[in-house]
Amino acid sequence: MVQMLPQLGLKGSRSPQQINDRLKYHPTTYEFYTDQNDFTHDGYQQLYDAVQFVQSHGVKNIVLHHPMTFGEMHTDLVAPESKFPELYRFIEISTEQLIRLSSDLGVQCLVHGAYAKETNLFIQEYPSLKDAQQVVFKRLDRFKDMGGNHIMFENSISPIFSYGNPAMEDEILSHHYRLAFDTSHCFIYCHGDNRQLQASLSHLQESVVHYHLVDSMGENHDSLPLGQGKIDWRGVLPLLNQNATSIYEINLKNNDDCQEQLESHRYLISLQN
Template sequence: MNSIIKPLLGLKAGTEANQVNDRLKYSPDVFEFFTNENDFTPEGLKRLEYDIQWVKADATSKIILHHPMRYRNEFTELVAPENVFPELRKFIYQSTENLLQFAFDYNIQVLVHGSYARHTQFFIDMYPNLEDARQSVFKQLDRLAKLGQEHIMFENSISPIFYYGDKHEEDDILERGYRLAFDTSHCFIKCKGDNRLLQKSLMHLKSQVVHYHLVDSMGKKHDSLTLGQGKIDWRKILPLLNSKATSIYEINLSNQEDAKEQVESHEYLSSIYSDGCK
């Protein structure tokens, strides 16, 4: 079946040498670094740059830098009001600029979350209403899109802000021309475990998706399961992926120094691909 693209081996790791070493032994097609606030000290930035050079030399030039999820135990939420959280906002923008500098220097990509979920409502409640909060986030994403150009992408959440699974929300996102990262589990959870809605979202956004987080889920909470262990219908998902996009398996690992669950997910999806091509 020509409509089915061969799955890429996309692996994710922190910047620790043991994690990078483990991933590189599989010769991944795509490598995503999950950064944290310690990577943005002078020493941390030097280590991250070394790791980028290392992965480029040993494995692949398809590298994504995932913006840090937390700063001083708070989520790096764009919706957090600057007048209440000035240090958080400062870190969000400074760290994004640091990553984009690497992205332009090494021709790689930066991934930023449009929103998260756990503390999002706490921040939304600081606005007069949800729509004001949404527009604040869109305004900042517009700014970051202009700053990052062809080196930045935005990932969907399971919060009331910047999510996939609803045509009207997706239309607003598409209208702004963002380069998109599509997390299958986030969308599936937002769709309350409805595979049909997940498939519609994949088709609707396909032209602007540049990167996928392939993750299984039971569709009820953020569980980040190995592919084949949840309720996502991967046989129907595989033909809907943008063939020009990269992808990684963003799976919960039992040991951060062993990509076992990521590799098992790739084997599962590859078996579906092989069956579909017979």
């Protein structure tokens, strides 16, 4: 059986410059980066219109990435409402808005199960790591029930919601979530061990609906173009769920020019030659 390559998936914001740049290359998937401004009254309407615009240009698959930050803090689900009420409410309201938009327009939304920067601070508000994890799973369960087939959850490099530990993965699988798999996050969590990354890809394959294909040196969040890090992409490709979508989530020199994403796609094509 010939291994299918991932389809061309690109990421950008709702800005016309970024959308028009990505549409030149006819991606099959467009993932919207969103931020706090997209959840004002006007911003939400502009995001809604941008999704329809991208759809009108024949892009089949659209994913809305939940905003990463609120103010100076990451939108980490483990943040307790009692200590961080504004952050907690923003996560609630923005997730509800994304689910509504996704349902209305037949697209997908992606929520991070955790982040890393302030995570240890938040965990300290709980009696134990296990207690903190269970709070996050309950919140994810609620979002899953709200979003149905329009919501997915992405892994982080923190112990709250990560891929790379079989026991943690079994716990995640028991909740029957639709999963987004960031290859670099898993690789970093596994301290640069390609065998662990491949084991995780294989274990979770059937539950993954979307991939962030991104390289890394395996030490920190470096978001490298494919082929510039230490991930063994020849080993990764056969383990991808061929029914899932994917994008290249690469740091760009210029956010209005997606060349590093395109270079990553060409790199994967070169592996088949």
